[in-house]
Amino acid sequence: MDYIRTEVPPKQAPATSCDYCGRPFAAQNRLNLHKGLAHYGVISASEKEAFKSELADEATELRTFRLKALGMLVILYFGLLLMYAIFA
Structure with missing residues (x-):
């Protein structure tokens, strides 16, 4: 898979990074999704469960x-329809 290059600013450390490819992530849930999508064949059973849980969430x-x-589109549509009915 081709990914957009990510870089961490020089004075900051990433919250977490991938054990398999070293890509940095800001949050653990994003790392779990990455591992499941990019490294599913080599990750452990617990990592697969974490991936499935994050995917469901x-x-x-x-x-x-x-x-x-x-809901917002429906409200907007009927709001505009009502305004048209009143002002036209």
């Missing part, structure tokens, strides 16, 4: 975001 967050975005 991310799917839940994405579903919540989509529902909120849909």
